[in-house]
Amino acid sequence: QVQLIESGGGLVQAGGSLRLSCAASGRSFTMYTMGWFRQAPGKEREFVAGITGRGDSTYYADSVKGRFTVSRDNAKNTAYLQMNSLKPDDTALYLCALTTETGKRLVTADARYNYWGQGTQVTVSS
Secondary structure (H helix, E strand, O other): OOEEEEEOOEEEEOOOOEEEEEEEEOOOHHHOEEEEEEEOOOOOOEEEEEEOOOOOOEEEOOOOOOOEEEEEEOOOOEEEEEEOOOOHHHOEEEEEEEEOOOOOOOOOOHHHOOEEOOOEEEEEEO
16 A cells, blocks of 8 residues: 655745645555646646656656656655746646556556545645
């Protein structure tokens, strides 16, 4: 079993920044690829960013590329999502996820992630 707990969400003005954290427990964190997803009201959940087990590869959705940075500290069993230049369109519930399918490849499909956190709300005002 893996438990994932997100934190760091909140209300921020457009152009501002937030740093989300995802603390993991229960299994060998380093072995697995992590992903960040978001879901806005009335919209489907969408991939935001991913990072391999050792943190050597990352991938971003086009909508956040150049503004968001995903990272992880395996010694702390924690993944991060640094979000800069936030826009109102970034408003959503942000969720972190872990897949035990792989630790060496990036995974963008949410169906391939088998552990999820509860999410942290990010609201960007205009």
